[in-house]
Amino acid sequence: MGGAIDANTGDVNMLPFSVSDWPLDVLEPLDFRKDSCLLVVRGSRNEKGHGTYFYKFEQGAFKLASELP
Numbered sequence: 326m327g328g329a330i331d332a333n334t335g336d337v338n339m340l341p342f343s344v345s346d347w348p349l350d351v352l353e354p355l356d357f358r359k360d361s362c363l364l365v366v367r368g369s370r371n372e373k374g375h376g377t378y379f380y381k382f383e384q385g386a387f388k389l390a391s392e393l394p
Contacts, residue, residue: 327355329364329382338385342370363390 328339347354347368356365364387366378379391 329387331382331385334385336385338382338387340387343372344368344370345372346375 327344328337330337344354344366345368351367354366354368356367357363362382364380364382366380367376369375370378375394377393378389380387381390382388
């Protein structure tokens with residue numbers, strides 16, 4: 326489980342899914358930069374599917390922007 330802290334408001338927002346089963350060559354399934362609203366997720370979300378997912382953190386929520394199989 327993971328989450329984000331909104332630097333402007335201090336609100337904590339948890340990811341709406343768990344992440345598992347990421348590729349062996351990936352050390353961390355969640356990739357982000359503190360100066361960006363983009364979150365890259367690699368693996369399975371809620372133990373379903375498998376791929377790379379791109380989320381934007383906007384208006385206090387994670388919104389799926391794109392996905393790759």
